[in-house]
Amino acid sequence: MKVEQVKLIYFSPTGTTRKVVESIARGISVADVEHIDLTLPEGARQAIKPLSDELAIIGAPVYGGRLPVDAIDRLNPVKAANTPAILVVVYGNREFEDALLELKNVAIELGFNPVAGAAFIGEHSFATEDVPIANGRPDSRDVQLAMDWGAKIKNKINALQSPGAPMDLEIPGRFPYEGGVRSMVVSPVTQADPCTVCGTCASVCPTAAISINGSVATDIELCIRCCACIKNCPTGARVWEDETMKTIATWLNENCSARKEPRMFGIDG
Ligand SMILES: Cc1cc2nc3c(=O)[nH]c(=O)nc-3n(C[C@H](O)[C@H](O)[C@H](O)COP(=O)(O)O)c2cc1C
Ligand code: SF4
Ligand code: SF4
Known part of the structure; x- marks a missing residue:
């Protein structure tokens, strides 16, 4: 199979997931790149035709060690025709737990053929200048890793004799999944x-x-x-x-400040 089209499918409220999937696409380096941005309510309503003969990159942030419920809901109308897919979760330097495994299972349900997966780090949604948690991530080093990884995946897919064959991608995580966002009725x-x-x-x-x-x-x-x-x-x-939200941010700042590095699965970084 020759990769000639790339479709970026993502849910990314604060833009870090979008930056990672775009960086992977830059490494794949094809002219035909289409965005299916599921972040806003109107994005979720756009008509999505079955994906075939192209490579998809599907990205979502990690919320409570899982995928955001809205990301799953908005992915659900996407239907694929055994389309090879790169799966990406982006987390705020705490942990990604079951989110990437969940994304793999969702992608298979939708008809994708997952070929590779990764967990990248993004500035934590709850971070501020005063309470930093992975601020500025993905940074230039993350972007370079994402681009290099994209280039490797492209070479591997281009060399596949039978691109439709399942790739048997091994992803860490537990099933039944654990975690999920704690229920709180609060807003900024x-x-x-x-x-x-x-x-x-x-x-x-x-x-x-x-x-x-x-x-x-x-x-x-x-x-x-x-x-x-x-x-x-x-x-x-x-x-x-909200005091609970401020306490969570302070806890993350104090306990999750040591830099974590992106992890790739299926095709190494
Ligand atoms: C409700 C909520 C829960 C989150 N849970 C986690 C988590 O379990 N682990 C983690 O490391 N980061 C967590 N984060 C941080 C995001 O995964 C991280 O900031 C990500 O880069 C946001 O992606 P986006 O920029 O595409 O919105 C959470 C963020 C929110 C809003
Ligand atoms: S109101 Fe809530 S859901 Fe809407 S952008 Fe702000 S934090 Fe996100
Ligand atoms: S809070 Fe006020 S200033 Fe800030 S984005 Fe909303 S409308 Fe604009």
């Missing part, structure tokens, strides 16, 4: 003074939890704590005031 809040009511937070919210009508209102029940609104607010008006 908007500080009135610095808020210019620009609407950026509403435009990046993956669950349409934010509405703007002279001021910013958040439907707390819809919030998945992804922090896209905080990281994209141009004035720093969007913040966590």
